[in-house]
Amino acid sequence: MRTFCISFSALLLIVLTSCHMFGQGFTAQVSSKKVQVGSPFELAFTIGVQASNFTPPNLNDFEVVSGPNQSSSIQIVNGAVSQQVVISYGLVPKKEGKLTIGPATINSGNQKIASNPITVEAVKGNVNTSSGGNEDENNAAYKSKVSGDEVFIRTFVSKTKCYQGEQITVTQKVYSRYDVVGIKDAKLPSYSGFWTQQQDKNIQVQPQQENLEGVQYVSFEYTKTFAFPTKSGELTIEPTDLELVIRKASNRKPRNIFEQFFGNGGYEDVIAKIKSKPVKINVMELPEAGKPINYNGAVGNFTYKVETNKQSLKANEALNLKISINGKGNLKLIDAPKLNLPESFEVYDPKINENIGTAGSVSGSKSFDYLIIPREEGTYQLDDLTFSYFNPETGQYVTLPSPGITLQVLPGDPNAVATISTPSKNEVMETENDIRYIKKGNFELEKQEKEFFNSFGHIALLLLLPLGLIGALIGHRSYLKNNSNIALVNERKAGKIARKQLIAAEKQMKSGNKDLFYTEILTALNQYLSYKLILPVAELSKESIRQHLQSKQVNDTIQQTLFSTLDSCEYAKYAPGTVSGDLNKVYQDTVLLITNLEEQLQRKA
Numbered sequence: 001m002r003t004f005c006i007s008f009s010a011l012l013l014i015v016l017t018s019c020h021m022f023g024q025g026f027t028a029q030v031s032s033k034k035v036q037v038g039s040p041f042e043l044a045f046t047i048g049v050q051a052s053n054f055t056p057p058n059l060n061d062f063e064v065v066s067g068p069n070q071s072s073s074i075q076i077v078n079g080a081v082s083q084q085v086v087i088s089y090g091l092v093p094k095k096e097g098k099l100t101i102g103p104a105t106i107n108s109g110n111q112k113i114a115s116n117p118i119t120v121e122a123v124k125g126n127v128n129t130s131s132g133g134n135e136d137e138n139n140a141a142y143k144s145k146v147s148g149d150e151v152f153i154r155t156f157v158s159k160t161k162c163y164q165g166e167q168i169t170v171t172q173k174v175y176s177r178y179d180v181v182g183i184k185d186a187k188l189p190s191y192s193g194f195w196t197q198q199q200d201k202n203i204q205v206q207p208q209q210e211n212l213e214g215v216q217y218v219s220f221e222y223t224k225t226f227a228f229p230t231k232s233g234e235l236t237i238e239p240t241d242l243e244l245v246i247r248k249a250s251n252r253k254p255r256n257i258f259e260q261f262f263g264n265g266g267y268e269d270v271i272a273k274i275k276s277k278p279v280k281i282n283v284m285e286l287p288e289a290g291k292p293i294n295y296n297g298a299v300g301n302f303t304y305k306v307e308t309n310k311q312s313l314k315a316n317e318a319l320n321l322k323i324s325i326n327g328k329g330n331l332k333l334i335d336a337p338k339l340n341l342p343e344s345f346e347v348y349d350p351k352i353n354e355n356i357g358t359a360g361s362v363s364g365s366k367s368f369d370y371l372i373i374p375r376e377e378g379t380y381q382l383d384d385l386t387f388s389y390f391n392p393e394t395g396q397y398v399t400l401p402s403p404g405i406t407l408q409v410l411p412g413d414p415n416a417v418a419t420i421s422t423p424s425k426n427e428v429m430e431t432e433n434d435i436r437y438i439k440k441g442n443f444e445l446e447k448q449e450k451e452f453f454n455s456f457g458h459i460a461l462l463l464l465l466p467l468g469l470i471g472a473l474i475g476h477r478s479y480l481k482n483n484s485n486i487a488l489v490n491e492r493k494a495g496k497i498a499r500k501q502l503i504a505a506e507k508q509m510k511s512g513n514k515d516l517f518y519t520e521i522l523t524a525l526n527q528y529l530s531y532k533l534i535l536p537v538a539e540l541s542k543e544s545i546r547q548h549l550q551s552k553q554v555n556d557t558i559q560q561t562l563f564s565t566l567d568s569c570e571y572a573k574y575a576p577g578t579v580s581g582d583l584n585k586v587y588q589d590t591v592l593l594i595t596n597l598e599e600q601l602q603r604k605a
Contacts, residue, residue, distance in 0.1 A: 025048055025049065025113075026045070026046070026047055026048070026049065026051070026104075026106055026108075026113045026114070026115050027045070027115055027116060028043065028046075028101070028103070028104065028116055028117075028118055029043075029044050029118070030042065030101075031044075032120075033119070033120050033121060034120070034123065035093055035120055035122055036093075036122070036124070037094070037095065037123070037124055038092060038093070039092065039093075040066075040091065040092045041091060041120075042088055042090060042091070043089045043091055043101060043118075044087070045086070045087045045088070045104050046084055046085075046086050047084065047085040047086075047087070047106060049106075049108045050108060050109070051085075051106040051107060051108045051113070052106070052107050052108075053105075053106060053514060054104065054105075054106050055104060055106070056068065056087075056089075057101055057102035057103060057104050061093065061095065061099045062091040062093055062094060062099070063091070063092040063094060064089055064090070064091060066088075066089065066090030066269050067087075067088055067089035067090055067269075068087050068088070068182070069087070069089070069181045069182060069245060069247065069269050070086070070181055070182055071085070071086050071088075071179065071181055071247070090269070093120070096122050096123060096124055097121075097122060098119055098120070098121050098122075099120055099121075099122055100117060101117060102117050103115045103116065103117050150178065150272075151175070151176045151178070151180075151244060151246060151272040151274055152174075152274050153174050153175070153222065153242055153274045154172075154173050154175065154277075155170065155173075155237060155240065155276045155277065155278075155279050156170070156173060157169070157170050157171075157237070157281065159281075160280065161281075161282045161284070162229065162281065162282075162283060162284070162392065163283070163285075163286055163390065163392045164229050164230070164231065164232050164283050164284065164285055164286055164299070165228055165229065165230075165286070165297060165298075165299030165329075165330050165390070166228070166229070166299050166300075166330075166392040167226055167227070167299075167300065167328070167329060167330065168226075168228075168281065169224065169225070169226055169227075170223075170225045170226075170227050170237060171221055171223070171224050171225075172188075172221070172223045172224075172225075172240050173219055173220070173222065174219065174220055174222050174242070174244070174274070175210070175212060175217040175218075175219045176217060176218050176246065176272075177215070177216070177217055177218070178218075178246045178247060178248040179218065179247045179248075180207075180218070180220075180244050180245070180247075181245050181246070181247045182244070182245035183242060183243070183244055183245070183571075184244065184245055184571075185241075185242070185243040185567065185571060186241070186242050186243070186570060186571065186574050187240065187241040187242075187542075187570075188223065188240055188574075189237055189238035189239065190238055190539055190541050191225070191227055191237065191238075191538055192235070192238070192538060192539055193229060193230060193231050193235040193283075194228060194229055194230060194235065194237075194538070195228045195230055195332070195333060195538070196227045196228070197225070197226045198223060198225050198226075199223070199224040199225070199226070206220065207219065208220070222240075222242070223240075228299075228330045228332075228333065229281065231283065232284060232285040233283055234280055234283070235280075235281045235283055236278050236280055236281070237281065238278055239275050239277060239278055240276045241274075242273075242274050242275075243271055243274075244272045244274065245269055245272075246269070246270050246271075246272045247268070248268060249268075286299075287395070290396065290397050291397055292386075292388035292397055294337070294338065294387075295388045295389075295390070295397065296334065296335045296337065296338075296388075297330070297333060298325070298330065298389035298390065299329050299390045300327055300328050300329015300330060300391070300392070301327050301328055301329060301389075301391055301393070302325050302326060302327035302328075302387075302389050302400075303326045303327055303400070304324070304326075304387040305323070305324040306321070306323050306324075306385050306402040306403065307321075307322050307324075308320065308321050308322070308405060309322075311405070311406060311407055311408065312410065313374070313407075314377075314410045314411065314413065315375060315376060315410065315411060315412030316373060316374075316375060316412045316413075317373070317412070318371055318373050319372050319373075319374075319407075320369055321339075321370045322368070322369045323337055323350075323367065323368045323370075324365060324366075324367045325366050325387065326364070326365040327363065329363075329389070331354065331356055331363075332354070332356065332366075334366060336349075336350050337368065337385070337387060339385065340384040340385070341372070341382065342374075344374060344375045344376040344378075345372055345373070345375070345380075346372070346373040346374075347370055347371075348370065348371040348372075350368040350369055350370045350371075351369040352366070352368055352369075353369070354366050374409045376409065377409045377411045377412070378409055379406065379407070379409070380406070380407045380409065381404060381405070381406055381407075382402075382404070382405040382406075382407060383402070383404040383405070385402040385405075386400065386401050386402060387399070387400045388400070494527075494528050494531035494532035494598075495528070495594070497528065497531060498524050498525075498527065498528035498594050501523050501524030501527060501528075502521075502524050502587070502590065502591060502594075504520045505517055505520035505521050505524060505587060505590075506587060508520055509583045509584065509587055514572070515572065515573070517586075518569045521569050521586065521587070521590050522569035522573055524590065524594070525566060525569070525593075525594075526540055528594055528597070529545055532598075532601055533549075535548070542563060542566075545563075546559065546563075549562075552600070552601055554597065554601065555600060558596050558597060561589075561593055562593060562597070565586075565589065565590060565593060568586075
């Protein structure tokens with residue numbers, strides 16, 4: 001009995017030590033090293049360090065029937081916290097023989113870490129496993145579905161009735177009775193009629209247990225958006241479509257000890273397509289009663305400050321006048337205040353600085369820094385620099401006065417006397433003598449050169465001046481005509497703006513920032529389509545894009561490539577860290593896509 005206890009203790013110590021080492025590195029394991037051709041087995045990578053940029057190995061010898069599936073766990077042992085992330089695949093061998101699964105790689109700190117390679121033997125016929133089933137039962141694990149009351153998404157809004165310009169918070173929340181291991185596809189609402197700002201994507205999603213109508217769910221916030229209605233009336237927040245990868249219990253028994261130990265044999269991964277319901281928002285117009293003359297659209301609750309860097313200066317010297325607005329509301333939409341200054345003050349467009357947070361609400365500060373040059377001396381009182389905003393909580397306008405600022409403008413320096421610059425003596429070249437000797441005797445006068453007056457060059461020059469003036473007038477009129485149509489101007493700018501975004505994407509690609517690279521690619525495509533199709537970015541959707549491209553007879557192949565690229569970029573943006581691929585190929589394909597679109601749209605214009 002004593003020998004058994006010692007052996008059991010040693011075995012337990014080995015298991016715990018192995019688990020500790022397993023959680024501290026990057027390792028790969030398979031459910032079985034002897035598998036059957038055509039039958040699935042599991043490959044799992046366990047990450048026990050802070051990591052990014054997971055790159056899977058080459059799996060050309062296998063058919064990937066599931067994955068990548070991601071799950072995580074946290075362990076607390078003697079006060080020490082450790083976290084593991086498991087990325088798994090369901091694989092089916094394509095041929096017999098010994099097949100090698102190469103190492104996967106991750107980035108941890110400033111190092112690239114590789115997992116251990118694994119060799120499996122694929123044989124023909126039955127393999128002794130504990131599955132007790134056949135191929136049809138194994139494949140059925142990937143074809144199951146879930147019902148609508150098991151996984152769904154709901155849209156919550158902080159208010160269904162608000163004023164124009166007032167902030168409302170829109171939260172998309174997912175409820176599931178099973179573990180959500182990934183997001184395959186997502187389609188967010190267009191928020192037509194709203195100016196929006198999403199919550200910081202760096203904030204980690206925290207799943208939690210929630211009891212809803214007597215049923216226990218795992219819930220998490222998928223997105224939180226701060227929306228500001230830009231017009232009054234009844235506005236609709238469109239539905240959100242998601243495709244989730246759900247891990248649920250399976251009726252299939254564990255096939256081996258590996259699945260029994262890690263708990264993977266009794267689970268299956270399925271796709272759940274969910275869609276939220278549209279939400280109506282009743283937006284009220286701002287009241288006209290009591291609206292200040294200088295009101296410029298600010299809605300929220302703010303403080304106001306005006307300051308100058310000097311109060312005494314000479315005429316024609318510059319000073320800085322800074323207006324700071326702090327608080328919570330539609331800071332992004334507040335225009336620069338109009339200054340009521342003396343006529344002798346020359347004012348330039350302000351430099352605008354913003355510091356707006358997105359963790360819990362759109363609040364922060366916004367400042368306008370004006371450069372002002374007084375041209376005449378004197379004493380000036382700046383006391384008409386008020387700021388007005390509408391407070392939706394009280395339903396009233398608030399006017400914040402500025403403190404009186406006295407400016408003492410002293411006489412400026414006298415203007416420098418203008419001088420005439422004359423060439424120096426050695427810069428003058430003598431070409432002729434002032435006095436020539438009188439030529440005596442008989443001689444005949446000969447014309448040495450033709451006169452310029454009434455010559456062909458003289459007449460051509462006279463005609464060239466009015467012709468040049470007429471040409472300039474025609475060119476100016478053409479320029480005004482071309483630039484008066486804002487839609488055509490934006491359409492011409494589309495290619496230039498897309499090239500600028502692609503340059504930014506190329507920089508992110510060279511720096512290895514995969515998530516930012518896909519964000520820049522998505523921004524380039526959205527801005528190009530917005531300018532080219534004359535559609536606001538907020539109104540861009542697959543339906544509107546397809547409708548405009550079909551009206552311009554754009555090739556169907558190009559349309560399919562465009563939507564495929566948009567889907568890939570949106571998936572990379574909203575599920576960072578799970579997308580892999582050749583970034584250079586994605587970049588080159590995007591450049592070719594925009595080039596083809598440009599040719600098609602210009603030809604059909």
